[in-house]
Amino acid sequence: MKLKFLGTGTSQGVPVIGCTCEVCTSPNPKDQRFRSSVMVTTDEHKKILIDCGPDFRQQMLINKENRVDITLLTHEHNDHVIGLDDMRPLIFKSGKNVPLYSLPRVADEVKKRFPYAFADEKYPGAPAFDLHEIGNEKFEVLNTEISPIEVIHYKITALGYRFKNLAYITDAGFISETEKEKLQNLDVLILNCIRKFDPHPAHFILADVIKLHQELKPKKLFLTHISHHFGLHDIEDKQLPAGIHLAYDGLEINF
Numbered sequence: 001m002k003l004k005f006l007g008t009g010t011s012q013g014v015p016v017i018g019c020t021c022e023v024c025t026s027p028n029p030k031d032q033r034f035r036s037s038v039m040v041t042t043d044e045h046k047k048i049l050i051d052c053g054p055d056f057r058q059q060m061l062i063n064k065e066n067r068v069d070i071t072l073l074t075h076e077h078n079d080h081v082i083g084l085d086d087m088r089p090l091i092f093k094s095g096k097n098v099p100l101y102s103l104p105r106v107a108d109e110v111k112k113r114f115p116y117a118f119a120d121e122k123y124p125g126a127p128a129f130d131l132h133e134i135g136n137e138k139f140e141v142l143n144t145e146i147s148p149i150e151v152i153h154y155k156i157t158a159l160g161y162r163f164k165n166l167a168y169i170t171d172a173g174f175i176s177e178t179e180k181e182k183l184q185n186l187d188v189l190i191l192n193c194i195r196k197f198d199p200h201p202a203h204f205i206l207a208d209v210i211k212l213h214q215e216l217k218p219k220k221l222f223l224t225h226i227s228h229h230f231g232l233h234d235i236e237d238k239q240l241p242a243g244i245h246l247a248y249d250g251l252e253i254n255f
Contacts, residue, residue, distance in 0.1 A: 001144075001163060002041040003190075005251045006059040009033030010194060010227045011079035013055065023228040030233040030248040034059055035079045036170050036192070036225045040163060046142040048072060050161060050168060056083030063250065066090070070141055073102035074170055075158035076109035084114060088127045097128040101141070103159060104133045134159075149182050151175050154202035166190070166255040170225045173202050180216065188255055189218035190247065192225035196236075206230075213244055222247040 007013075014033040015024035023031050035053035042048065049071045060066070068090055074080055087098050100110065111118050116126045136159075138147045149160035151172035160169030165187040169175070172192055175183070183189060191212065194203040203225065204212075213221050223240075224247045230236060237246040 001043055001166075001255055003163075003166060003168070003188075003253045003255065004039045004041070004063065005224065005247050005249055006037040006039055006063060006065075007034030007053065007055055008224045008226055008247045008249055008251075009035055010225055011035065011077065012227070014226070014228045016228055019228060021228055023230075023232055026232060028233060029250075030246075032249065033226060034249055037080075038168060038190075039063070039065060042142055042144050044143060046070075046144070048142065048144070050074065051080040051170070052083040052087065053079045054082050057086040067094075068098060070099045070101060072146070072159075072161055073100060073106050073110075074160065075103075075153060075156060076106045077171070080171070081106075081110060081113065084110065084117075084129070085127055088125065091127055097130045099130045099132055099141075101132045101134050101139075103135070103157065105157075107131045107133050147182055149175070150179050162186075164255055166253070171203065173200065173204060173208075175212070183216050183218075186216065186218040188220050188222065188253055189213075189216060190222045190224055193223040193230070194225060194227050195229040196231065209244070210241060213241070219243070220245065222251075222253070 013035055034055035037051045040048040046069045047067050049068045051074055117129055136148050136150050147162040151158050151160055152174040153171040158171050167183055167186055168190045170192045191209050192203055193209045194200050196206045221244045233246055
């Protein structure tokens with residue numbers, strides 16, 4: 001299987017509109033981050049999208065992706081769902097609804113934000129989705145076993161996802177001991193890390209990630225959902241502890 005980072009930035013993206021800091025003005029492509037999303041390609045070449053934010057259209061075009069077989073949603077914040085309308089060309093081309101897998105609360109929010117996609121009499125150009133409500137139990141789709149991982153993002157529950165020995169977690173500030181059991185024996189762990197310093201009420205910072213790395217001992221740990229406050233990629237990546245790496249848009253991981 002393969003995971004590709006379509007976006008590794010926070011809800012504002014990087015560069016941030018109007019910001020002139022050294023990160024936001026950096027010419028290095030690794031410092032330019034779309035909103036967080038990944039594409040997982042299965043062994044049978046099926047496409048599993050995790051989250052669909054406002055940069056979805058550009059992400060698909062830049063990465064020359066032309067299909068989404070299913071979409072997993074982590075939670076309902078706009079930087080993770082508001083790009084769903086841009087799936088229309090894929091839906092029109094395939095003639096099929098796109099299946100969405102999410103917590104029931106998130107499915108309700110999708111209906112509220114895209115009511116025209118669920119109307120009894122749809123506008124001819126409207127997108128179409130099949131909602132599948134999931135909880136905290138393993139499920140199988142596209143001949144792939146997926147294990148949801150329940151995390152806390154400020155005051156709401158969000159989901160991470162494990163495939164084989166890779167786990168992807170974005171928008172988390174707390175993981176319970178029970179859920180950490182699902183993160184044992186990983187080859188790759190991907191965690192959100194919004195900045196190096198100053199505790200955040202909804203996201204891990206670098207000290208939190210280092211602690212989890214020491215506790216869970218994955219072979220490799222990649223940071224995502226990174227803000228412009230973290231610093232320049234090429235400088236900061238070299239200063240991270242062994243086994244921890246900064247992800248960047250377009251990075252591919254085979255697992």
